[in-house]
Amino acid sequence: MDSSRISIRPFEFSDVDNFLKWASDDRVTRYLRWNTITSREEALTYIEKVAIPHPWRRSICLDDRSIGYISIRPESGDDRCRAHVSYAVGTDYWGQGIVTIALKMALSGVFKEFPDLLRIEALVVVENKGSQRVLEKVGFLKEGLLRKYVLGAILTQRRF
Ligand SMILES: CC(C)(COP(=O)(O)OP(=O)(O)OC[C@H]1O[C@@H](n2cnc3c(N)ncnc32)[C@H](O)[C@@H]1OP(=O)(O)O)[C@@H](O)C(=O)NCCC(=O)NCCS
Incomplete structure (x- = not known):
């Protein structure tokens, strides 16, 4: 993948149709x-109430078309x-290095935007090897295994 793309x-509200393409896909969520x-209505509400007011959530774009998201949420006090990082892109774009590029871009700016930030962490379901590989490629270190960490299907998580 040419990183300039x-x-x-x-x-933006105009991302709604592209956003819905991947956000409606269970393989992504x-x-x-x-x-x-x-x-579409739910997607618009999500953009209005969650994506836009979020302290740092960005659309990952390919040729300025929204194909995913990356968010970094600093804690308070x-x-x-x-801060905690999370990300996703649509299945058509998996395995092309896109999230790795987007995460590097995010990290290059976010420490300036949040001057108190010293650490960015991620929690990844153990089975999610692709996400773990992204973090490793960008230089995150595996710190541990969190057992019975959340309710629901996703019980065990890796902490980076
Ligand atoms: C996980 C996800 C973000 C990866 O994004 P991506 O743009 O495909 O990632 P990249 O192409 O930059 O890198 C993926 C790496 O994982 C590897 N990989 C993918 N699936 C794998 C698997 N099942 N086992 C081992 N490695 C795997 C790829 O080979 C690649 O590594 P490489 O460059 O050394 O070959 C993407 O699949 C996604 O959006 N998934 C759904 C949402 C999600 O899981 N978000 C993360 C929550 S913690």
């Missing part, structure tokens, strides 16, 4: 902590030195 930028979005 990839960009990250804030979500399976490992995310939010439900699959099933209608004495925990503001750390």
